[in-house]
Amino acid sequence: MGTWHLVRQGEWVSKIAAHYRISDWEAKIWRHPNNRGLASRRDPNVLHPGDRLFIPAPIPKQVSRSTDQTHKFVMKTGYDEFHVRVLDSEGKPISDAPYLLIIGWQRFEGRTDRNGQIDHTRIIRTEHHEGVLSLPKQGLECEIRVGGLNPTKKTDSSEHSRYDDGISGLLMRLRNLGFGPKTIDESTTDESDVTPEGRNAIVAFQNIEMKRVGEALTGKLDDETRAAIIDKYGS
Amino acid sequence: MNSPTAPFKVRLIWSGKDFDEHRLSLVGSEVDGVEDEKTWQGTVADWLTQIVYQERRNVDFAVKNMNIARFHTQRFFYLDVGCWLNSKHYFGVVCGYNAAVCNFDAGWAPTDGFSGPDAWGQTVVVPPAPASTHGGALFKDFMGHYGQRDSLFCQSLYPWGGWRDPNRLYVILPDIHLPQAISQIFQDDPKYVQRWDEYHNWLNPPFLVPDGYGIGRDLFNSLSSVGALTEFLTLLANFKGKFPKAAITLVQIGDLYELWRKRDRRFEPRDNEIVLVSPGVDPFFYGDRAREVGEWISGTHFLHQELFQAFDECQSTGIECIFLHGNHDNYLSVPAVVDAANRWQSNLCGACGMTPGYTPTRVHQGRKHHFKDQIFFEHGQRVDVYNRDGATAGHENCNEANEFWKAFDPVRRESFVTGAAAMHVRKGPDLGLYVMGHTHTPELRLVEISHARRDGDPATITGTDGARAEKDTPIDLFGLTMKAAAVTTR
Numbered sequence: 001m002g003t004w005h006l007v008r009q010g011e012w013v014s015k016i017a018a019h020y021r022i023s024d025w026e027a028k029i030w031r032h033p034n035n036r037g038l039a040s041r042r043d044p045n046v047l048h049p050g051d052r053l054f055i056p057a058p059i060p061k062q063v064s065r066s067t068d069q070t071h072k073f074v075m076k077t078g079y080d081e082f083h084v085r086v087l088d089s090e091g092k093p094i095s096d097a098p099y100l101l102i103i104g105w106q107r108f109e110g111r112t113d114r115n116g117q118i119d120h121t122r123i124i125r126t127e128h129h130e131g132v133l134s135l136p137k138q139g140l141e142c143e144i145r146v147g148g149l150n151p152t153k154k155t156d157s158s159e160h161s162r163y164d165d166g167i168s169g170l171l172m173r174l175r176n177l178g179f180g181p182k183t184i185d186e187s188t189t190d191e192s193d194v195t196p197e198g199r200n201a202i203v204a205f206q207n208i209e210m211k212r213v214g215e216a217l218t219g220k221l222d223d224e225t226r227a228a229i230i231d232k233y234g235s
Numbered sequence: 236m237n238s239p240t241a242p243f244k245v246r247l248i249w250s251g252k253d254f255d256e257h258r259l260s261l262v263g264s265e266v267d268g269v270e271d272e273k274t275w276q277g278t279v280a281d282w283l284t285q286i287v288y289q290e291r292r293n294v295d296f297a298v299k300n301m302n303i304a305r306f307h308t309q310r311f312f313y314l315d316v317g318c319w320l321n322s323k324h325y326f327g328v329v330c331g332y333n334a335a336v337c338n339f340d341a342g343w344a345p346t347d348g349f350s351g352p353d354a355w356g357q358t359v360v361v362p363p364a365p366a367s368t369h370g371g372a373l374f375k376d377f378m379g380h381y382g383q384r385d386s387l388f389c390q391s392l393y394p395w396g397g398w399r400d401p402n403r404l405y406v407i408l409p410d411i412h413l414p415q416a417i418s419q420i421f422q423d424d425p426k427y428v429q430r431w432d433e434y435h436n437w438l439n440p441p442f443l444v445p446d447g448y449g450i451g452r453d454l455f456n457s458l459s460s461v462g463a464l465t466e467f468l469t470l471l472a473n474f475k476g477k478f479p480k481a482a483i484t485l486v487q488i489g490d491l492y493e494l495w496r497k498r499d500r501r502f503e504p505r506d507n508e509i510v511l512v513s514p515g516v517d518p519f520f521y522g523d524r525a526r527e528v529g530e531w532i533s534g535t536h537f538l539h540q541e542l543f544q545a546f547d548e549c550q551s552t553g554i555e556c557i558f559l560h561g562n563h564d565n566y567l568s569v570p571a572v573v574d575a576a577n578r579w580q581s582n583l584c585g586a587c588g589m590t591p592g593y594t595p596t597r598v599h600q601g602r603k604h605h606f607k608d609q610i611f612f613e614h615g616q617r618v619d620v621y622n623r624d625g626a627t628a629g630h631e632n633c634n635e636a637n638e639f640w641k642a643f644d645p646v647r648r649e650s651f652v653t654g655a656a657a658m659h660v661r662k663g664p665d666l667g668l669y670v671m672g673h674t675h676t677p678e679l680r681l682v683e684i685s686h687a688r689r690d691g692d693p694a695t696i697t698g699t700d701g702a703r704a705e706k707d708t709p710i711d712l713f714g715l716t717m718k719a720a721a722v723t724t725r
Contacts, residue, residue: 012298045299084302089310123298133294133304140306148295149302172295178305207331235300 002034007051010129010148013044014078018125020055023078032056046151046235048169050189080123082146086116086135089178093117097135103146104128148172152230165190170221173233174201179208191221205229242681243313245656310683311659313652314670315615316409316488317677321456324463325677327407327670328374329610334668336677339467374404374474374481403482403608406471409672410490411464412563413542414452415534452497454636455675461542468545475552483554486605488672489561489614492535494528495633501528502565505625507617509565511572528566529575529598536580536596543596550597560601561614561673562622562629567601611658611666615673618654619647622673646674656684 005016017025029035030044034054042051065071082103086094093116101108101118104126112118112135129148134141150169168188175181181197188194194202199219206212206219210228221229296302314334317325324339475483501524502509511524536543550556560567567573580595603624604613616622622629655669659682669682 014298043297043300046297080298082296082298082302083300084296084304087303087305089306091305094306135306138306142294142304142306144294144296144304146296147298149297149300150295176294176296176303176305233303235297235302 002056100134103131315678318675329405412455412457412493414493489559492564525571532576533579558599562616609667615671
């Protein structure tokens with residue numbers, strides 16, 4: 001048997017697997033027949049709150065060891081990768097800049113490369129995914145949530161607790177791209193839920209990146225605007 | 236003018252341990268020639284509650300995939316719209332995220348369809364104009380014969396602080412310094428002479444001697460440019476008439492009138508406000524100072540009827556007209572003066588019937604500043620220790636100046652850029668473009684701001700146990716932030 005896990009904000013498949021003590025998440029969870037529909041629509045690293053993920057019952061592993069002795073068991077927790085490109089107000093890479101990256105209790109320091117990129121491939125998978133990204137020389141800092149990015153694809157209720165229009169994921173990408181809005185309700189699933197601040201962000205994107213003017217500045221996430229946001233963000 | 240691609244770099248220096256409490260008192264700048272905070276009389280060095288762009292927004296990333304984080308470095312764009320004097324007819328145009336300093340050549344009329352000859356020889360190569368210049372492109376076509384002296388794409392993204400209407404066109408007029416009296420060079424101009432005689436024969440019985448009328452008042456060579464400005468405003472009103480849905484704001488940046496030159500000072504020495512000296516000069520005729528100064532302004536309107544009619548026409552077509560006051564016309568900040576000037580206007584064609592052909596034109600209250608669409612407009616005297624509101628040195632210098640001395644008046648750009656930077660810090664990221672006049676020298680540049688604690692002042696660091704301790708080491712602001720972040724428990 002197994003259990004259906006209702007995805008919460010900030011969760012992705014490998015992190016959920018770690019919670020259920022399943023190390024090979026890809027084979028045992030993501031390729032499970034019960035998750036075929038979700039897997040066809042989602043990136044395992046970008047889930048939406050409300051997605052339903054089937055977790056098979058873990059199969060206990062039995063090993064024999066002698067009594068009256070101390071034995072060492074190593075549990076594989078797994079690592080995650082983290083990649084980000086930092087840009088300035090004009091969209092140019094902030095290159096060769098010292099940075100401080102804090103994720104939970106983990107701390108990383110280094111310098112951005114010439115493309116403004118920060119890469120870490122051994123982020124220990126834990127429950128704590130909030131942190132800070134600082135560029136002290138530039139006086140820049142933001143609070144980050146690794147794993148908090150929502151998807152952009154529309155889904156129906158068969159894989160989701162309710163219909164999801166991909167709105168929150170699009171707004172999050174707009175925010176990362178510097179357009180705002182400042183606050184996003186991660187459970188926003190419908191265009192009608194977009195706040196005036198969110199509309200302003202969409203209009204600013206349509207104007208600056210899509211070169212729209214006048215009445216074409218709808219502030220709505222039409223198909224062309226969606227595609228442009230995804231293209232600009234890169235995922 | 237410096238290369239348009241090299242930004243101004245301003246380093247603001249803040250004092251004391253108050254810095255750590257986010258209560259800030261600006262003491263100065265590393266830029267040479269900037270007066271200390273105390274000479275700004277506290278106008279700029281108010282207590283601020285936030286200095287650093289600590290972006291307290293949650294940025295959500297995905298694992299494994301590539302993410303993007305676009306930060307907003309503390310920067311803004313700075314625009315000085317120059318002057319409309321002598322042969323220089325500078326003005327500013329802002330449409331969406333595009334700003335330009337332009338120079339208008341009079342005497343060209345647009346053909347039907349608003350396509351004009353490509354005569355903008357001075358155009359600087361700029362990035363491909365995004366569609367947000369649609370209104371600006373139409374305006375340029377219609378207005379025709381002006382050159383873009385310099386232009387920049389002034390994208391300063393911070394949308395959640397507000398956003399700029401990409402379809403609103405701002406036209407910004409610089410200092411004009413219109414004097415009331417005619418200069419000697421126009422003594423032979425029958426139009427001005429006749430008006431001058433009409434006005435003063437009615438206004439001034441022979442036994443009243445107004446102070447210094449007519450002698451050397453046009454120090455800035457304003458009168459020769461009045462015709463071109465009238466033509467410009469007429470074209471602007473026609474543009475609005477042809478494009479009634481166009482959203483246009485006309486901002487006159489201050490020093491529209493010249494009310495200092497060859498006039499006694501009628502304001503008291505004060506901090507940052509204009510208070511008229513008292514008592515009234517002539518109870519029989521002027522009644523009080525406001526009425527006296529109002530008459531000066533009204534006389535300017537009478538002498539330059541077509542120009543002020545063109546201003547009124549712009550307003551009547553639906554163009555939003557914003558008038559700021561500068562230092563030379565600081566009296567416009569006093570409502571009683573403006574009221575008196577408008578009453579003089581009415582009286583000129585009223586029951587007295589002395590000037591039956593005259594239509595009164597509107598005298599507008601001068602604002603200190605205007606802030607909208609991420610654009611902050613002010614004249615610029617705020618941080619000028621000689622000329623700020625209430626200072627008297629500027630008035631004295633103006634009356635002692637001559638053409639020779641005027642040529643050596645330094646621009647003091649660093650002072651004004653620093654003052655603009657401090658205003659940007661105060662207003663926050665919502666101030667994307669700062670616009671001023673005052674210097675008579677156009678400029679359009681990016682300004683980048685950094686901060687530091689004044690060398691020698693103690694720094695306060697929070698330890699892992701939450702205790703705060705003072706350190707004497709003078710350190711850079713961001714060095715401190717880094718250290719504090721390193722030791723603070725999260």
